[in-house]
Each structure stands twice: as structure tokens, then as C-alpha cells.
Amino acid sequence: MSFGKIIDKKNNDLSKRIDKQRVPEHVAIIMDGNGRWATKKGLPRTFGHNKGVSVLKEIIKASKKLSCKVLTVYAFSTENWSRPTQEVDYLINLFSEVLRNEIKEIHQESIKIKFIGDLTPFPENLKKIIYNSESLTKNNESLLLNVCVNYGGRQEIVKVAKRLALKSSIGEIKPSEVNEELFNSELLTKGINDPELLIRTSGEKRISNFLLWQLAYSEIYISDVLWPDFNEFEFHKAIIDYQSRNRRFGGIESLQDESCNDSSCSS
Ligand code: FPP
Numbered sequence: 018m019s020f021g022k023i024i025d026k027k028n029n030d031l032s033k034r035i036d037k038q039r040v041p042e043h044v045a046i047i048m049d050g051n052g053r054w055a056t057k058k059g060l061p062r063t064f065g066h067n068k069g070v071s072v073l074k075e076i077i078k079a080s081k082k083l084s085c086k087v088l089t090v091y092a093f094s095t096e097n098w099s100r101p102t103q104e105v106d107y108l109i110n111l112f113s114e115v116l117r118n119e120i121k122e123i124h125q126e127s128i129k130i131k132f133i134g135d136l137t138p139f140p141e142n143l144k145k146i147i148y149n150s151e152s153l154t155k156n157n158e159s160l161l162l163n164v165c166v167n168y169g170g171r172q173e174i175v176k177v178a179k180r181l182a183l184k185s186s187i188g189e190i191k192p193s194e195v196n197e198e199l200f201n202s203e204l205l206t207k208g209i210n211d212p213e214l215l216i217r218t219s220g221e222k223r224i225s226n227f228l229l230w231q232l233a234y235s236e237i238y239i240s241d242v243l244w245p246d247f248n249e250f251e252f253h254k255a256i257i258d259y260q261s262r263n264r265r266f267g268g269i270e271s272l273q274d275e276s277c278n279d280s281s282c283s284s
Contacts, residue, residue: 045216048091094167097167109143112147134165134167139167177204181200219243238258
């Protein structure tokens with residue numbers, strides 16, 4: 018997982034422009050563009066997913082270096098089942114293979130890995146590797162890596178609504194007690210602060226059913242770079258852009274006013 022210092026075209030280390038005191042604690046990423054990257058190169062789409070894994074490793078390492086606390090990535094959506102069986106099978110095998118090959122290093126790096134989504138339809142061998150990986154790394158503290166698989170934001174919200182309705186019907190809670198805090202406590206991300214920053218690669222400007230509740234106030238950064246071409250440098254650009262935003266949460270007070278206004282960090 019090693020890689021050198023990232024140097025931009027002007028020979029500047031972009032990481033020096035990052036305010037280490039204002040790095041987002043939780044970054045969420047929609048890793049998009051694997052298929053297009055491969056197709057552009059005349060390769061099967063699966064090659065894009067394969068290259069995407071090495072990019073993910075680079076970004077995990079970069080997040081850790083910046084002392085981000087949580088990285089949440091969208092690896093397989095509830096809608097991805099509609100892809101050709103061959104591609105779905107490839108992705109499922111890839112998850113198993115990557116976990117088998119990388120879990121030792123993930124653990125050594127003190128990364129805690131958690132899978133978010135409905136694991137029911139996945140093959141038993143994958144579920145076993147997932148549970149073992151989660152169990153092995155559960156006490157690690159350097160970075161929490163949430164991998165969203167068979168995840169859908171609407172499905173998550175409906176499940177929470179059902180659970181609260183059930184609790185109400187058996188008298189465990191009163192309908193009047195349902196509030197944002199209670200709702201949060203039933204989400205798959207319970208106990209984790211919402212992402213301050215969402216990065217989506219490949220230029221698409223959609224949320225695509227990702228963390229619908231949790232992204233309510235996240236800053237969104239769209240990178241035109243396809244995920245297999247994304248790297249630490251592009252990640253730093255996203256962080257610098259985030260640090261130039263004025264996060265008001267619906268209010269009017271300016272919390273931050275620094276800006277990244279030269280071309281080396283515009284996307
Ligand atoms: C989106 O690109 C990417 C995916 C659906 C899969 C992402 C998965 C990985 C990078 C592997 C991660 C592995 C682990 C173990 C976490 P796309 O296929 O939708 O690309 P397109 O929009 O160009 O078609």
C-alpha cells in the first residue's frame with residue numbers, strides 16, 4: 018500500500034495547503050466510473066473494478082495520513098444487482114479476494130472495517146470473510162472504514178421507520194417520542210457522525226440512493242476524474258475545496274472563510 022509524495026504540476030506538495038485542523042472527520046465517497054474507464058481503454062468493465070481497488074487502497078492510506086476518522090465508500094448498491102450476472106459475480110468475488118488478501122494489512126494499519134447494508138443475499142463464504150474481518154478489526158482505532166454493500170438509502174430509512182413503528186405498536190416507545198435522535202439511533206451508521214464531505218467521481222451529479230439521511234448537510238464535491246484515475250492528489254483537491262466552503266447549516270453565520278482560489282486546486 019505504499020506510494021510516494023504527491024507533487025502537483027507546479028512541483029508543490031498540495032498536502033501543504035490543507036489545514037490539518039479542519040480536515041473532515043468523516044468522508045463519504047461514491048466511487049464511480051470504473052466501467053467507463055475500462056471501456057475507454059477497450060477493456061472489459063471488470064478491469065475498471067480491479068483498478069478501482071488499488072485506488073481505494075491509496076485513498077484509505079491518504080485519509081489515515083490526514084487523520085480523517087471515518088471513510089465510507091459505496092461499493093455495491095441495491096440497484097447494482099440489475100447489472101449482468103457476470104459483472105455482479107465478478108464484484109462479489111472481488112470483495113472476497115480483496116478482503117482475504119488485504120485484511121492482514123488493514124489490521125496492521127489499525128483500521129476498523131465495517132460493512133453497511135443487507136448482507137443476506139451474498140454467498141456464505143463472503144459473509145464469513147466479512148464477519149471475520151469485522152471481528153478481527155473491531156478494536157482498531159486509526160480509521161473506521163465503512164464499506165456499503167447491497168446498501169440503499171431509501172431501504173435503510175424504510176427499515177428504521179418499520180422498527181420504530183413496531184416498537185410503538187408494542188408500547189416500547191410513544192409516537193411522540195420519535196425524533197431525529199431516535200431515528201439516528203436505528204440507522205446502520207448509528208454512533209457515527211454524519212459525513213462532512215461527499216466525494217463523487219466521474220462527473221455525475223447524483224446521490225444515487227447513498228446515505229440519504231446522513232448526507233443532509235454534507236458538502237458535495239464532484240470530481241470529473243473516473244474512479245480508477247482518482248488518487249491522493251485528487252483527494253487533496255477535494256479536501257482543499259471543502260475547506261473553502263462556508264458551512265452554514267441553514268443559518269447565516271460564516272464558520273469558515275478561507276478559500277482555495279487558484280487553478281491548481283480547482284477541479
Ligand atoms: C462504480 O463504477 C463502481 C462500482 C459499482 C464498484 C466499486 C467497487 C470497488 C472499487 C471495489 C471495492 C472493493 C472492496 C473490497 C471494498 P461503475 O461500474 O458504475 O462505472 P460506470 O458508471 O462507468 O459504469
